[in-house]
Amino acid sequence: xxxxxxxxxxxxxxxxxxxxxxxxxxxxxxxxxxxxxxxxxxxxxxxxxxxxxxxxxxxxxxxxxxxxxxxxxxxxxxxxxxxxxxxxxxxxxxxxxxxxxxxxxxxxxxxxxxxxxxxxxxxxxxxxxxxxxxxxxxxxxxxxxxxxxxxxxxxxxxxxxxxxxxxxxxxxxxxxxxxxxxxxxxxxxxxxxxxxxxxxxxxxxxxxxxxxxxxxxxxxxxxxxxxxxxxxxxxxxxxxxxxxxxxxxxxxxxxxxxxxxxxxxxxxxxxxxxxxxxxxxxxxxxxxxxxxx
Numbered sequence: 001x002x003x004x005x006x007x008x009x010x011x012x013x014x015x016x017x018x019x020x021x022x023x024x025x026x027x028x029x030x031x032x033x034x035x036x037x038x039x040x041x042x043x044x045x046x047x048x049x050x051x052x053x054x055x056x057x058x059x060x061x062x063x064x065x066x067x068x069x070x071x072x073x074x075x076x077x078x079x080x081x082x083x084x085x086x087x088x089x090x091x092x093x094x095x096x097x098x099x100x101x102x103x104x105x106x107x108x109x110x111x112x113x114x115x116x117x118x119x120x121x122x123x124x125x126x127x128x129x130x131x132x133x134x135x136x137x138x139x140x141x142x143x144x145x146x147x148x149x150x151x152x153x154x155x156x157x158x159x160x161x162x163x164x165x166x167x168x169x170x171x172x173x174x175x176x177x178x179x180x181x182x183x184x185x186x187x188x189x190x191x192x193x194x195x196x197x198x199x200x201x202x203x204x205x206x207x208x209x210x211x212x213x214x215x216x217x218x219x220x221x222x223x224x225x226x227x228x229x230x231x232x233x234x235x236x237x238x239x240x241x242x243x244x245x246x247x248x249x250x251x252x253x254x255x256x257x258x259x260x261x262x263x264x265x266x267x268x269x270x271x272x273x274x275x276x277x278x279x280x281x282x283x284x285x286x287x288x289x290x291x292x293x
Contacts, residue, residue: 025067033255034072035079042082043177043265044274050083052267053102057089058139059112065251069108069137072254076264083271094120104133104270107140107152109248114143121145129238133270137263138248141196151237152244154199154230160219161193163249168214169231172206177276178234178243178269179207181261186211192249193231195224201282208232208245208262212286227286232262234269234278241270241278 054073056066070087077083083103086093093099094115105124107114115121125147128134134151141149142156149155161167166188174184193210210229232245243266253259268274 026071030068030251030255031071031075034068034075034260037255037257038072038075038079038260039257039264040079042080042268042273043261044082044268046082046268046271046273050103050271050273051101052077052083052085052104052106052133052135052271053093053099054085054087054106054108055089055093055110055114056087056108057091057114058110059114059116061111061139063109063111063139063249065138065249065254066109068251068254069248072260073106073108073263073267076260076267080264082264082268082273091115091117091120094123096123099123099127102132103272104135104267106135106137106267107143108137109139111139111142112144115145121147124148125151128240128242131239131272133240133267133272134237134242135263135267135270136242136244138192138194138246141194141244141246149198152242153204153233153235154196154244156194156246157197157223158221159192159194159249160221161191161215163192164190165193165216166190167193167216168211170209170211172209173281176207177274178232178262178265181258181265182208183258186214187258189247190250191247191253193229194246195222195229196246197223199230201228201230202280204230204233204235205278205280206230206233232266234266234276235280236278241272243267243270 074085077085136152168186170186208231235242269276
């Protein structure tokens with residue numbers, strides 16, 4: 001993977017309100033695009049005031065789009081009233097007394113080993129298993145931590161479709177509450193597209209996947225041979241809920257209205273406010289795809 005210059009942005013966590021300090025990294029015109037693209041209303045009414053931690057620390061490769069993702073998640077909460085977002089890249093937020101102030105954690109494009117402390121890792125596992133939520137965006141499925149990989153539902157092993165690639169995405173369940181925002185037909189999407197291992201439809205409910213009949217499959221880096229390229233899914237983990245979406249390498253992804261609606265629905269599912277069936281559906285998989293290469 002090519003490395004870009006590391007972008008450092010300091011986030012000051014404000015107790016009780018969303019942190020907006022990283023907005024300085026995002027041009028004003030892009031913030032306005034995000035605001036206009038964000039939905040006016042959430043798909044579900046919060047059962048109580050919600051707080052989410054948007055964790056944006058990356059170790060190794062640092063996506064340029066990280067501040068855009070953080071601001072999009074902040075704006076989604078502010079505009080719809082679904083939650084209040086606290087933005088941080090500080091691993092100390094996973095100390096137990098801080099972590100358990102939140103209802104869900106979003107891992108925002110975190111590659112490598114952003115949470116190395118074993119106690120803080122244990123806190124996160126207990127946080128989700130005990131009934132709270134975890135959301136992962138794009139590189140959040142590329143953490144060097146096996147227990148986390150098991151919890152999130154997969155590990156990104158390569159991106160045969162490099163940044164700027166246009167693929168067609170299939171709706172595995174058009175009527176699902178997290179998928180209705182895309183309509184009923186497959187759609188084209190330009191982004192960097194991952195493939196995964198340590199992934200099984202026996203463990204997760206797949207929402208979106210690559211439409212291999214309408215996508216260039218003659219890529220030299222493709223490793224999966226079963227035709228199953230899932231891109232978004234949900235699952236139950238203990239008493240908690242997990243939502244992962246692989247879309248989000250490019251800055252402009254964060255002002256695409258349907259994607260923002262998908263993120264918001266996924267966050268509300270993870271919070272426990274949006275009811276959605278997370279039971280695995282192996283029958284929906286391509287023939288021979290129920291395996292983890």
